[in-house]
Amino acid sequence: MIKRFFWIFLFVLLSACSKTSKPIIAFYYWKTNLKFSETEKEALKDNDVSKLYVRYFDIGLHSQTQAPLPISPVHFQEKVQNFEIVPVVFIQNKVMLQSNLDIQDLAEKTLKLISEINKKNGVSCKEIQIDCDWTLASKDNYLKFIEQIKKLSQKKLSATIRLHQVKYFKRTKIPNVDNGVLMFYNMGSIAPDSLNSIYSRKISEKYLESLKKYPLHLDYALPVYSWAIHIRNQKVMGLRSKLNVSELKKDKNFEQISPIFFRVKQSNYKNGVYYLENDLLKTESIQADDLKQMAGDLDKNTAQPPKEIIFYDLDEFNLNNYEKNIFKQVISCF
Numbered sequence: 001m002i003k004r005f006f007w008i009f010l011f012v013l014l015s016a017c018s019k020t021s022k023p024i025i026a027f028y029y030w031k032t033n034l035k036f037s038e039t040e041k042e043a044l045k046d047n048d049v050s051k052l053y054v055r056y057f058d059i060g061l062h063s064q065t066q067a068p069l070p071i072s073p074v075h076f077q078e079k080v081q082n083f084e085i086v087p088v089v090f091i092q093n094k095v096m097l098q099s100n101l102d103i104q105d106l107a108e109k110t111l112k113l114i115s116e117i118n119k120k121n122g123v124s125c126k127e128i129q130i131d132c133d134w135t136l137a138s139k140d141n142y143l144k145f146i147e148q149i150k151k152l153s154q155k156k157l158s159a160t161i162r163l164h165q166v167k168y169f170k171r172t173k174i175p176n177v178d179n180g181v182l183m184f185y186n187m188g189s190i191a192p193d194s195l196n197s198i199y200s201r202k203i204s205e206k207y208l209e210s211l212k213k214y215p216l217h218l219d220y221a222l223p224v225y226s227w228a229i230h231i232r233n234q235k236v237m238g239l240r241s242k243l244n245v246s247e248l249k250k251d252k253n254f255e256q257i258s259p260i261f262f263r264v265k266q267s268n269y270k271n272g273v274y275y276l277e278n279d280l281l282k283t284e285s286i287q288a289d290d291l292k293q294m295a296g297d298l299d300k301n302t303a304q305p306p307k308e309i310i311f312y313d314l315d316e317f318n319l320n321n322y323e324k325n326i327f328k329q330v331i332s333c334f
Contacts, residue, residue: 023306023334025327026051027314028088028221035077039316044083047327052080053129053310056087056117059095059110068095068106070113076121085123086158087114090131096138096145103141107148127156129181134165139173146175161218163187167210180216181310184294185223185286190239192231194260196284198223201293208301219308220298222330224318226285228262232276240273242317245283254281288326295333305334 025047034054036044043049058071089110095101111128118125130149134142150157161180165172174180187204188197211218228243229236248254253268253275264279275281295309309331 021305022331023219023309024051025049025331026053026308026310028052028310028312029054030313031055031074031315032072033075033077034080036314037316039319040314043314043319043324043327046324049083051084051086051308052314053086053088054080055131056089056114059089059091059106061092061094061098066098068098068101068109070109073113073117076117076123079122081122084127085125086127086129087117087123087125088129088131089114091142091145093133093135093138096132096134096141098141101141103144104148107145107152110149111153125155127158127178128153129158129160130175130177131160133160133162134172136171143173143175146177150176158219160221161216163204163207163210166214166218167207169210169214174216177216179307180218181221181308182211182218182298183221183312184298185221185312190229190236192229192234192236192280192282194282197229198225198227198284199286199290199294201297204294204297208297211298211301212303214303217304217307218302219306219310220295221310221312222291222294223286224291224311224322225313225315226283226318226321229282229284230273230275231280231282237279238273240271240281242271243281243283244285244321246321248281248283260284285321288322288329291326291330292333295330299334309334 027049029052054074057073059068060071061067062069114128128149130146132142146157146159157177158179158181159175159177161182166182184204185198187200188195190197226244228240230238230240248262249256251270253265253270254262255265257263260283262281262283264275264277267277268275311327
């Protein structure tokens with residue numbers, strides 16, 4: 001009887017522990033030069049961050065030969081031995097759309113460049129992440145590429161997953177990786193209307209139920225960035241990074257005409273971009289309440305609790321828009 005009671009007690013104890021364990025906090029680092037500001041160092045320390053997902057390079061196509069080539073490899077200007085570094089390679093979908101793509105050659109060159117960057121900077125990685133918004137037209141090449149990377153690297157492999165790839169996974173298929181990271185942002189189109197393209201709860205609700213049926217374990221990436229959409233005569237001219245409401249309020253060349261829209265009062269250059277009088281800037285950002293709402297919605301619909309919440313991205317400009325304990329508040333929702 002005592003022995004039986006012991007096993008029941010142990011089961012209850014382990015069950016309670018599993019429910020109270022929280023995901024770890026990690027960050028994406030997406031700048032070409034890796035060097036932490038004091039604010040960034042403080043955020044890493046305050047949140048006990050031990051893992052960083054570092055964009056190592058993009059893969060695009062040569063403008064003339066249309067051959068795959070690496071774009072803007074990262075330059076380490078900081079010692080990162082205290083962190084587990086996960087190299088992230090962003091692959092433009094047009095690369096995977098190439099009908100004559102030499103997949104094995106691309107996989108070998110990708111791993112070679114990762115290895116060279118690691119060796120140069122004293123990094124020993126256990127995991128590699130591939131970031132690609134593959135489509136039905138590119139899925140065959142992409143899935144074969146993932147197989148080659150997994151076979152050749154002999155490392156843990158993760159891949160970014162978009163909402164549409166979760167909902168329609170029977171058509172888009174599931175890459176042969178150890179786990180996925182759901183990019184829970186960039187949900188809408190870049191447009192001159194009043195909708196937020198970074199996050200829309202209305203859009204996310206169309207996909208959340210699908211998470212319960214998705215066979216691959218998912219961790220979650222949440223946005224902590226902002227930008228402005230540059231509009232001229234109702235046409236989108238481009239995205240302008242590191243611009244938000246507080247930044248534009250300081251600039252006398254812009255006037256706020258609504259909570260998210262600013263009008264250019266007089267033609268000017270700002271951060272290397274030329275703005276014509278009467279151009280509009282539509283600011284898009286993520287508030288602390290949005291992050292908590294995202295976390296709560298994901299927690300209600302997840303098939304398996306996430307092991308990590310990865311915030312995109314570690315940048316002083318982004319961090320200054322939130323109170324210091326926001327990241328711990330978010331993971332407490334899981």
